[in-house]
Amino acid sequence: MPGLEGKTLGRYELYQLVGRGGMADVYKGYDVHFDREVAVKVFKREDEEMLRRFVREARLMASFQNEHLVPIYDAGQYQEDYDTRYYIVMPFMEGGTLRTRIRQSPLSLEESCRALNDIADALDYIHRQGIVHRDIKASNVLLDAQGKYYLSDFGIARIATDATQLTTTGNVLGTVDYIAPELFQDNHRADARSDLYSLGVLLFEMVTGQLPFAAENQLALVSMHINKQPPSPRSISQDISPQIEHVILKALEKRPEQRYGSASELADAFCLAVTASSHNQLVLPPV
The missing domain is CATH 3.30.200.20 (Phosphorylase Kinase; domain 1)
Incomplete structure (x- = not known):
């Protein structure tokens, strides 16, 4: 066109x-x-x-x-x-996309907390409506002139009870960098938990400035999502405490039932860990 x-x-x-x-x-x-x-x-x-x-x-x-x-x-x-x-x-969102913002530099932990709270509020809302987004990624989060975060792009969203396999006519739905590992299994339907994995990838990206997995082709990237554990966020950023790392890695668990139960639960745990870290308190977030 x-x-x-x-x-x-x-x-x-x-x-x-x-x-x-x-x-x-x-x-x-x-x-x-x-x-x-x-x-x-x-x-x-x-x-x-x-x-x-x-x-x-x-x-x-x-x-x-x-x-x-x-x-x-x-x-x-x-x-x-x-x-x-x-x-x-x-x-028109004057602040551009979260992807552009992250390219400038990783977000501070405090800003990541604020961004995650905004995104989680939107994601929990659509999940309560029975909708699965299926394409959570940095370029689908927008900022207005005041720095408020918005979730966008519902072109491949589905009602959770619809047939929502990963592929249709052989094409990947969503972005492989962020897609939950269970969606590469035969006959697995996307649900709220797969959105939460994508949110975990986005959180990793916000605080480290990079994605947890990178590969030369999609097949290798898929294999990493399924089989490889994500790198330690603390090995990338010295600002990340053990408590904060615990939250991020829990969000990236391979098994859906081992992740947080909702986006707000993830956001609350992360922000608690950030607050505890800033006060040098060894307080583990809820499991």
Whole structure:
């Protein structure tokens, strides 16, 4: 799909490409009716699967009522000659993505606590609605101008009771860097616990500045998620105490039942460990 900078979709003027993905591109734009900057997510393909994802994501986002989930302003389609564009309009987040923020430097432990609390609030909310996100990663967390964190991108989210295997027609759903090991097993359905593993990977990345596993290809990376224990976070950052490391590694347990029971439980344990560490208290977080 050619770039759309300078074009207008309905009442939205698109003037800068700010994000590119396999399913859609995101543009910084301007809403001429309400005189405000917006983010316009424009879907690339014009097939039935794309349309299903567009409708699903728009409906999910419109149903959310949580301060840490990106709200939706508008959704629609625009016809130009024989070219149909489907799009979703959201607030433009001045702070960019968490991925960009981490690339600058790892987050401090205190900032990681704040980020984790915001993300956990959003994740627990969608889990209570019976929704599994399935693509928790740093580029799907946005920051506003005040530094508040938002969970975004529900293009491959599913109701937990739906058929939610890792692959469809041979393609990986989600991002292999963050995917829980159990999802590589035959007939295993994604559930809230697989989202929590991805959140654990994200937490590791926030405090160390790197992912727990890296490999030259996806097959090798999958093998590491399944078989290899993550490295000690303390071997990467001297700021990480034994208590904090305990929390991070528990979030990355291979067996789903050995992880935390909810995103907020993980966030509470991590923030308690950070507070204890700052006061030099040897207090283990709840197990």
